[in-house]
Amino acid sequence: MNQSILPSSTSKGNLRFREIIKSNPALLEEVADAKIFNEIAHQLYTLRREKGFTQKDLADKIKLKQSHISRWEKAGYQGYKIKVLSKLARTLGGSLEVNLRPRSHNYTVYCKYEEKDQTSYPNGIVHTRTESLVLPVTISAFGSK
Amino acid sequence: MLPSGIIYTVCQMELEGVYPVADFLESLVNDTKSFGAVVDGMRRMSDPRWHGTPNTTKLKGDPYKGIFELRMKCGNRYLRLPFIFSGECEAVLMFGEIKKKAAPTPTFMNRARAYRDKLNSKEANYEPIDFTQFDE
Numbered sequence: 001m002n003q004s005i006l007p008s009s010t011s012k013g014n015l016r017f018r019e020i021i022k023s024n025p026a027l028l029e030e031v032a033d034a035k036i037f038n039e040i041a042h043q044l045y046t047l048r049r050e051k052g053f054t055q056k057d058l059a060d061k062i063k064l065k066q067s068h069i070s071r072w073e074k075a076g077y078q079g080y081k082i083k084v085l086s087k088l089a090r091t092l093g094g095s096l097e098v099n100l101r102p103r104s105h106n107y108t109v110y111c112k113y114e115e116k117d118q119t120s121y122p123n124g125i126v127h128t129r130t131e132s133l134v135l136p137v138t139i140s141a142f143g144s145k
Numbered sequence: 146m147l148p149s150g151i152i153y154t155v156c157q158m159e160l161e162g163v164y165p166v167a168d169f170l171e172s173l174v175n176d177t178k179s180f181g182a183v184v185d186g187m188r189r190m191s192d193p194r195w196h197g198t199p200n201t202t203k204l205k206g207d208p209y210k211g212i213f214e215l216r217m218k219c220g221n222r223y224l225r226l227p228f229i230f231s232g233e234c235e236a237v238l239m240f241g242e243i244k245k246k247a248a249p250t251p252t253f254m255n256r257a258r259a260y261r262d263k264l265n266s267k268e269a270n271y272e273p274i275d276f277t278q279f280d281e
Contacts, residue, residue, distance in 0.1 A: 013159060014278060017275075
């Protein structure tokens with residue numbers, strides 16, 4: 001067998017993943033949650049580095065141990081408290097923003113355009129030409145599913 | 146530990162129509178927490194923004210023989226996916242296993258070695274994992 005890298009979008013392996021996801025929609029929620037917590041860890045790390053603080057410096061400022069900061073910057077940590085995050089953000093000269101918002105849904109509606117063109121000829125014949133075009137229109141809506 | 150800041154293309158192995166990594170993820174369908182941890186670990190390997198070192202280690206019992214391991218801890222269990230490097234920064238995940246202890250079993254090691262040899266001898270294919278399909 002010749003070894004080759006197959007294209008990702010249509011490959012059988014990725015189609016298998018799609019089937020697995022379809023079988024339990026809660027799986028995607030778990031993946032999305034992990035992504036959010038990773039983002040918090042990354043933002044905390046970036047802000048601390050931008051300020052030129054070490055983990056120890058930051059821990060001293062908020063009167064906690066360095067190991068706490070290390071844990072919060074680690075992947076997979078999911079035990080953040082909003083109050084602590086707010087305190088951290090303030091100490092680092094930033095602010096905490098939490099957005100709870102309804103999920104946006106995109107609906108694709110197909111619109112049909114028709115254009116009629118009539119041509120009259122001197123011999124009395126009227127020729128009608130109709131052109132139709134189907135175009136996708138994406139509408140963004142906020143609210144329930 | 147592998148150095149951070151390198152962009153890895155995370156791939157999965159395919160051997161005679163069988164995808165062991167997909168089979169492993171399928172076995173976690175009812176264990177959403179573990180599923181999330183595995184996908185997150187795989188995605189972080191290919192994320193150039195991620196500041197920490199990837200959760201990867203040289204596999205104990207096979208030092209310097211080209212087998213690495215992506216390891217996540219979920220509760221009291223270790224979710225482990227051995228992988229090798231192929232080409233330029235392509236990490237090829239071979240299969241997955243759940244274990245309670247950190248040390249790999251002989252069965253695990255033998256399977257990892259067999260798959261590594263299949264990949265090196267080009268008897269097995271590999272393909273990149275598309276992580277966009279895991280976005281809601």
